[in-house]
Amino acid sequence: MPRVPRGEGFNALSRELGVRGGTIGLWREQLRAFEDPSNRETPTIATAIRHGSPFVPRGDHRGSPISIGRSPENPARPTPAVPVARCVGVSHLSTIASNTTYTRWTRSACGLMVTAAARSEGGHADHAGSGRLASADITRLGSPHVKYLASCVVFALMAVALLPTIGTAQESGSPMEYGGTIFPMGYPEVTQRDLDLLRNARLGWARVTVPWRSVEASCKGCYDWSDLDRVVAATNGAGVKFLGRIDQQPDWSRLMKVESGPPDSIADYVDFVRAVAERYRAGSPLGTIHAIEVWNEPNLSREWGGAAIDREQASQYMYMLKESYKAIKAVDPSKIVLNAGLSPTGTADGTAQPDDVYLGWLYQSGLRRYSDAVGLHGAGYGSPPEAAPLSNPAFPHPSFYFRRIEQLRAVMEANGDGAKQVWLLEFGWTTDQVNADRAFYAVTPELQAEYVVRGLQYARANWAPWIGVMFVWSLTIDPNWTPASEQYWWSVTNADRTPRPAYDALVRARTSGLLP
Secondary structure: OOOOOOOOHHHHHHHHHOOOOOOOOOOHHHHHHHHOOOOOOOOEHHHHHHHOOOOOOOHHHOOOOOOOOOOOOOOOOOOOOOOHHHOOOHHHHHHHHOOOOOEEEEOOOOOOEEEEOOOOOOOOHHHOOOOOOOHHHHHOOOHHHHHHHHHHHHHHHHHHHHOOOOOOOOEEOEOOEEEEEEOOOOOHHHHHHHHHHHHHOOOOEEEEEEEHHHHOOOOOOOOOOHHHHHHHHHHHHOOOEEEEEEEOOOHHHOOOOOOOOOOOOHHHHHHHHHHHHHHOOOOOOOOOOOEEEEOOOOOEHHHOOOOOOOHHHHHHHHHHHHHHHHHHHHHOOOOEEEEOOOOOOOOOOOOEOOHHHHHHHHHHOOOOOOOOEEEEEEEOOOOOOOOOOOOOOOOOOHHHOOOHHHHHHHHHHHOOOOOEOEEEEEEEOOOOOOOHHHHOOOOOHHHHHHHHHHHHHHHHHHOOOOEEEEEEOOOOOOOOOOOOOHHHHHOOEOOOOOEOHHHHHHHHHHHHOOOO
C-alpha cells in the first residue's frame, strides 16, 4: 500500500493517488460508493490522514486523472483544472474530517473535495454525533479557499440529499405478523396442503427455501422457472405473502463441490437474485415474491463451504448481501431484503461463531445500510420462552434461550439500528428423542405446543414495536427429511401433514383471539 509522507500535504497525496485536477460530475452510483461507509475502496479522509497512507482507488480509478462534471458556480461551463498545490493543507482537512459524518475522497477541480454526507442514520463510531463542519476550522483555511470549499460541500450535500432512497426499511411501529416455513419447491403433491395449513392457522407469510440449483441448474443463464412459477402463483393465489430464502448453489458455480457454500464468484449469485427479483417484482403477472433472505446461517462453516468462520468470512458474506441488496432494489425497490438468519450458537472455534459476535461484524461491514429488517433465529431449546438467559444451569450459554433475541436487539441498537425491525426467521422448540446430541434440550410435544404459543405471546407483550414477522420453524417437514434428521423434530406437523399438538394449539390461539 503506498504511503504519503507526513507533512507534504496534498502535493504528495496527489502523486500517490494519480490526481491531476479536473472537473466534477457526481454520478449517482459513484456518489453512493463514496458515501457508503462499508465501501473499503473509498476510505475516509480522516482515516487516510490518521494512518498516513490512503488506499489507492481500485478498478477503473487506479492511476487515472480525476476529471468529470461541471462547475458548481456555472453548470454550463467546465471547471478549469486547478493545481493540487493550491488546495488546503492536510492538517486543516484532518480537522474537518473529524467533524463530518461520512467524509470521502471525491473528485474535484482541486483534485480532492470534502464530501460531507451528513446522514441521519449516522456512521462509524469515530464520527458519532457529528454531521457538521466546524466553522472555526473552515475560517482557518484562508479566504481564497473558503468560498470554493464551502460551495463544494453544499453541492455534495445537495447531491446526496437528492439520491433516491434505496431501502424500504421495516421500521419499528409496524404490527407484528405471523408466518411459517414450508417446503413446496419440487413437491407439487404437498404444495396445496402446506398452504392450507398456513391459512387455517391464519399465518400470513410463507418462508420458502428457493434452491438456486433448482432454477439455474446446468449452466449460468440456463433458467428453468417452471417450478418456482408454480409455487409463487399458488402462494399468491392463497393470499399468503412469500419470503424466499435463496441459497444452495448449483454445481457449476464452484470448482470445489460442497452441499452448501458461496459460489466462486459472488457475481453469479447476485445475477440470480436479480433475475428472481425482476421476474417476481411487485405487480408481475407471474406473481410476487415480497421479500428475499440472502443465504442462510452464514455463521456456520457447513453453510459456507467448510470455510473458517471469522471476521474476514463475515465481510465476505456482507459483500454478498450488499451486492444482492443493490441488485434487488434496482429492479424492484418495494421488495424487502433481509440478511440471512444467524444460527443461535456459542461456539467460537472457526466451525461457527456466536450469533452476537457475528452480528457485530456484519454491522462493522455495513449491515445497517443493506437490510430492510434484521433477520434472526430464536430457538428456545429446553427452556420456556420467558426464561432469562443463563437462568438454568443446564444451559450455560445465552444462545440456549428464546430471549437471546433481546441481546441481539441490543447489538442493533448499539450500532444505531434501533429504528429497524427484527424478523424472527426461525423460532421453535424440538421434540427430538432420536438424535442423542439434540435430546438433552428436547421438550415433549405438549410442552412444544405450550411454548410456541407462549413465545408468540411474550413477543407481542415485550418486543413491540420492534418485532416484525415471526416464522414458526417449521410448519411442515421437508419431504427429504427422515426421523434421523434433526430438523424433522422441530416441525409442528407430521410428514403426512397431519397436525402435531403444537399446530392445534397455534390454530386455537389464532382463531380464539389469544394471539390477535
